[in-house]
Structures are given as C-alpha cells and as structure tokens.
Amino acid sequence: MRVAGVREIGGQVEVLELPEPDGPGPGEVVIEVAAAGVGNWDDIVRAGAWNVGLRPPMALGVEVAGTVIAVGSQVADLRVGDAVLGHPLPLRHQGCWAERVVVDAGLVVVKPRGVSWETAAAFSVPALTAEQVLAESLTVAEDETLLVHGGGSTTGGLVVQLAAGRGVRVVATAGPSSAGRVARAGAAEVVDYHDSRWPDRVRELTGGVGVDAAVNAVPAGSAEAMVAVREGGRMATITGDPPAAERGISVADVYVRPDPAQLAQLCGLLAEGRLTLSVGTVLPLAEAATALERAVSGNKGGPVVLHVGTGA
Numbered sequence: 192m193r194v195a196g197v198r199e200i201g202g203q204v205e206v207l208e209l210p211e212p213d214g215p216g217p218g219e220v221v222i223e224v225a226a227a228g229v230g231n232w233d234d235i236v237r238a239g240a241w242n243v244g245l246r247p248p249m250a251l252g253v254e255v256a257g258t259v260i261a262v263g264s265q266v267a268d269l270r271v272g273d274a275v276l277g278h279p280l281p282l283r284h285q286g287c288w289a290e291r292v293v294v295d296a297g298l299v300v301v302k303p304r305g306v307s308w309e310t311a312a313a314f315s316v317p318a319l320t321a322e323q324v325l326a327e328s329l330t331v332a333e334d335e336t337l338l339v340h341g342g343g344s345t346t347g348g349l350v351v352q353l354a355a356g357r358g359v360r361v362v363a364t365a366g367p368s369s370a371g372r373v374a375r376a377g378a379a380e381v382v383d384y385h386d387s388r389w390p391d392r393v394r395e396l397t398g399g400v401g402v403d404a405a406v407n408a409v410p411a412g413s414a415e416a417m418v419a420v421r422e423g424g425r426m427a428t429i430t431g432d433p434p435a436a437e438r439g440i441s442v443a444d445v446y447v448r449p450d451p452a453q454l455a456q457l458c459g460l461l462a463e464g465r466l467t468l469s470v471g472t473v474l475p476l477a478e479a480a481t482a483l484e485r486a487v488s489g490n491k492g493g494p495v496v497l498h499v500g501t502g503a
C-alpha cells in the first residue's frame with residue numbers, strides 16, 4: 192500500500208510502498224484512511240524525538256479519520272462501515288499517512304455525522320491537548336482570567352473556545368489576520384503579539400495584577416507569557432519550553448495523551464457546533480513533504496490535512 196513517511200529516522204518524507212497491514216488482531220480494527228492530520232509534531236516523530244511505537248521504514252501521522260473495513264474478534268463497539276477518528280497511539284503497525292492503518296479499536300471514536308473527513312482528521316491532537324491543559328493541568332475556574340498565548344494557532348484556538356465555553360475570561364494573543372477569529376472564538380480581549388510590550392498590555396487588562404493562569408502554544412513563548420501571570424498563578428506550556436518557576440507560579444510541561452472517552456466528549460461539542468475547527472490546507476498523500484513543511488512553518492488559517500482516500 193501507499194504511505195507517506197521515512198525510510199530512516201531523520202530521513203526526508205517521501206511516498207513509500209509498504210506491505211499491506213496484517214490483521215486485524217483480536218482488539219484491533221483496520222481503517223481505510225480518508226484523511227490524516229499533519230502537525231509540527233510529525234516532524235518530531237520524523238527526527239526520532241517522539242517514539243510513537245514505530246520503526247522505519249514507516250508511515251508518519253498520528254491523527255486519522257476513515258472507515259472501518261475489518262474488525263478483530265474481540266471488538267464489540269465498532270462495525271465494518273463505521274466512520275471513525277482518533278489519535279491512536281501507540282501505533283502498532285504503521286502511521287496514519289497511509290491508505291490503510293491498523294489500530295487498537297479502543298483508541299478511535301465514531302466520527303460525528305456532518306463533520307467533514309478533513310476536520311475530523313485534524314481534530315484529535317489539538318482538541319485533546321486543549322482539554323487536557325485546561326481541565327487537568329490548570330483546572331481553570333469560571334471566575335478566573337486565562338491568557339492563551341498563540342490564540343491564533345489551531346490548538347490555542349481550541350483552548351480559547353473551551354475556556355470561554357466554561358465562562359472563563361480569556362485574554363489571547365494573536366496577529367492581525369487571526370484577531371477577529373480569536374475574538375469570535377470567545378476571547379474577551381485580543382492582544383497583538385507583534386507589540387513587544389504585549390505581556391505588559393495583558394497585565395494592564397487585569398488591573399496590573401496579571402492573569403490567574405496562562406497556556407503557552409507558541410514555540411519558545413512561555414517565558415514571555417510568564418510575565419503576564421500573577422504571583423502564585425499557574426502556567427502550562429505545550430511547546431516543551433517550561434520556564435523556571437518564579438513568584439510562586441506553578442509550571443506544567445504538557446504533552447497530549449490519547450484519551451478516547453475525552454475525545455468522544457469533544458466530538459460531541461464539535462457535532463453541536465460548540466467547538467469549531469476550520470481546516471487551512473488540504474493536500475494529497477503524494478504531497479506529504481510539502482504538507483509537513485507548511486505545518487512546521489505555522490500554517491496560517493488552520494491546520495494542514497492530507498486527503499488520502501475517497502471516504503465513506
């Protein structure tokens with residue numbers, strides 16, 4: 192089957208012909224991939240700094256949307272023909288940038304009707320990250336003020352939506368082209384990060400005190416965001432750059448975890464329109480290298496997705 196991936200760790204992304212997956216094993220399903228998400232995290236897998244369970248030659252990709260075409264003997268919840276999505280780690284056979292992928296059936300959830308394959312493919316990692324950082328790392332309460340640094344990013348945008356939906360007052364950073372979208376997502380205030388004094392602006396918006404909690408979604412951005420946090424507040428970064436603790440502020444370095452129950456709840460919000468995600472760029476599997484470059488450089492206007500098959 193055709194996949195997009197690498198022949199060796201650190202290698203260039205290319206289209207490869209790899210054996211059809213065996214299986215499914217008793218607890219697995221085979222998915223005919225309709226679309227697969229692309230994030231800068233895939234480059235971390237490519238470089239060998241994130242072990243997702245695979246060895247090269249391997250397909251990359253940790254987010255999938257597609258149709259179940261075979262079901263293992265012990266799988267009770269899914270049937271052939273079901274449309275599913277997920278972040279099915281650890282991957283057992285191949286990554287998701289492939290025509291077919293075999294995954295643990297417990298790690299994918301039913302795709303809501305009316306949600307496109309492309310949106311479904313790009314949803315799992317940013318939505319799970321956003322929920323986990325808000326509900327588990329920061330436990331932000333309704334009467335608190337939250338800074339989302341990088342509100343214009345896919346993940347930051349979902350943090351804004353989830354927090355605002357819980358009644359949290361959100362202050363977000365965004366550039367001019369994303370400011371309107373971030374405000375519509377629920378940010379009470381949007382501050383342009385191109386102004387180097389933006390952390391002071393955020394402090395001013397909180398009467399000089401600083402925000403109760405902050406999420407950093409900008410590579411190497413957490414030290415700046417920390418300036419806007421009040422004494423004794425909380426900071427969580429998703430870009431692997433935790434600053435040294437200071438002024439009694441707790442610091443969390445957050446990495447996404449597959450959680451199908453949480454993902455199913457998030458899909459419910461997506462189906463109801465209480466969460467939205469607009470895909471920025473869709474490319475065919477053959478253009479995976481370009482897709483990854485765009486994701487790594489910070490694709491404007493939404494996530495990058497690979498269109499793989501025809502879907503159901």
Ligand SMILES: NC(=O)c1ccc[n+]([C@@H]2O[C@H](COP(=O)([O-])OP(=O)(O)OC[C@H]3O[C@@H](n4cnc5c(N)ncnc54)[C@H](OP(=O)(O)O)[C@@H]3O)[C@@H](O)[C@H]2O)c1
Binds near residue numbers: 340
């Ligand atoms: N730890 C984890 O498990 C985890 C999970 C998901 C994502 N992440 C990480 O989170 C980061 C965001 O990922 P993503 O896919 O959501 O990003 P993305 O959608 O590619 O983000 C791109 C956007 O970031 C904004 N941005 C760039 N530089 C900025 C700056 N200096 N200040 C404020 N905003 C800035 C820009 O928005 P404007 O349009 O406003 O300029 C740009 O459009 C990545 O580093 C990713 O690896 C980590």
